[in-house]
Amino acid sequence: xxxxxxxxxxxxxxxxxxxxxxxxxxxxxxxxxxxxxxxxxxxxxxxxxxxxxxxxxxxxxxxxxxxxxxxxxxxxxxxxxxxxxxxxxxxxxxxxxxxxxxxxxxxxxxxxxxxxxxxxxxxxxxxxxxxxxxxxxxxxxxxxxxxxxxxxxxxxxxxxxxxxxxxxxxxxxxxxxxxxxxxxxxxxxxxxxxxxxxxxxxxxxxxxxxxxxxxxxxxxxxxxxxxxxxxxxx
Numbered sequence: 001x002x003x004x005x006x007x008x009x010x011x012x013x014x015x016x017x018x019x020x021x022x023x024x025x026x027x028x029x030x031x032x033x034x035x036x037x038x039x040x041x042x043x044x045x046x047x048x049x050x051x052x053x054x055x056x057x058x059x060x061x062x063x064x065x066x067x068x069x070x071x072x073x074x075x076x077x078x079x080x081x082x083x084x085x086x087x088x089x090x091x092x093x094x095x096x097x098x099x100x101x102x103x104x105x106x107x108x109x110x111x112x113x114x115x116x117x118x119x120x121x122x123x124x125x126x127x128x129x130x131x132x133x134x135x136x137x138x139x140x141x142x143x144x145x146x147x148x149x150x151x152x153x154x155x156x157x158x159x160x161x162x163x164x165x166x167x168x169x170x171x172x173x174x175x176x177x178x179x180x181x182x183x184x185x186x187x188x189x190x191x192x193x194x195x196x197x198x199x200x201x202x203x204x205x206x207x208x209x210x211x212x213x214x215x216x217x218x219x220x221x222x223x224x225x226x227x228x229x230x231x232x233x234x
Contacts, residue, residue, distance in 0.1 A: 053079065053086040060092055069099055090120045094129065101136065109136050127158040134165045143169040160189035164200060171207075180207040 056079045063072040076092040083089065093112045100109035113133040120126050134146040146169040155162045167182030183204045186195055 053083040053088045056083070057088040057091060060095065064095060072099065087120070087122065090116045090122070090125060094125075094132075097132065097136075101139075106136055106140050110140070123156075124158075127155060131158065131161050131165055134169070138165070138169055138172060141172075143172040158194055160186040161194045162186075163189065164195050164203075167203065176207055180204065183207070 056075060060072055060075045060079065063069075063075055072095065076096050079086070079092050080089050093116050097109045097112040097116075100106070100112065110133060113129045113136060117126050117129040117133060120129070130149060130152070134149050137143075137146040137149065147166060150162050150166050150169070152162065163182045163186035167179040167186065170176075170182060171179035183200060187197065187200050187204065189195075
């Protein structure tokens with residue numbers, strides 16, 4: 001019916017609508033502006049926190065580079081206290097675990113590595129922590145626990161490293177044939193850059209040297225002896 005209203009009546013209706021809805025319009029604009037400001041503030045703060053955490057982590061690596069273990073531990077504790085949600089905390093725990101292993105504090109190293117493995121969102125870091133934890137378990141004479149830990153199908157580029165550590169665990173259990181098989185799989189993997197190929201080959205050579213001769217070879221040797229005697233008799 002608006003087409004039957006005069007221009008004055010339409011103008012009055014518009015002004016009434018404007019009076020009724022102006023507070024809502026202004027409120028919506030204010031909320032949008034406040035939301036934008038809050039969004040910018042949040043990300044600015046996140047960037048600031050990331051930079052501070054990065055600076056702390058750099059201090060940690062510098063202390064480790066100078067072999068100042070006491071200072072490194074102090075910085076790592078401060079990093080965890082001040083920036084508990086930062087990925088740098090996981091990296092710091094990896095460093096701490098290495099220090100603990102060097103000090104023969106294997107239980108502490110196990111706790112730190114297990115924490116990183118379970119908590120980190122970085123899949124590659126979780127795999128590194130898993131392999132190091134398996135080695136710590138081996139150092140604690142827990143080969144079965146190490147094997148259970150490495151029973152993971154999706155190892156990706158870390159598969160050769162998993163095979164090598166599994167070989168170490170099987171060797172610790174006295175399973176030389178199983179260890180050799182794992183070492184050979186590690187050597188033949190598509191991502192062999194994750195293992196020390198020279199050390200791996202030495203492990204393979206040691207196991208192959210200690211193996212008894214194959215049945216065919218042993219049989220051939222047994223057949224040679226009568227022939228040699230016959231020749232001597234002639």
